[in-house]
Amino acid sequence: MALQLQLSSVSIETDCLAAVQAIMHQQYDYSELAAILTDIHDLQRQFQEVQIGFAPRNCNQVAHRLASIGFESGQNESWLHQAPNCIVDVLQYDCNHLS
Secondary structure, three states: OOOOOOOOEEEEEEOOHHHHHHHHOOOOOOOOOHHHHHHHHHHHOOOOEEEEEEOOHHHOHHHHHHHHHHHHHOOOOOOOOOOOHHHHHHHHHHHHOOO
């Protein structure tokens, strides 16, 4: 999606610390994740700046809710201007509890 929008910088957060560490580790990986990590590194090169960070799940309920909905429904959707009704409650909670 970031490529389609022609963004030059992206910031990605995940609640999986092991994923962040694996992505940031630039040496070749012989694990079962090697092909996925290679794809991620290839995608990173298409942007001027990529920030990848860890955020505990309780810090981003919106992402958790969207991931759960996507997993259960199997749908692939994007919203660019207005949040879908299914996340309005957690969006308000996350925005009101920023530190």
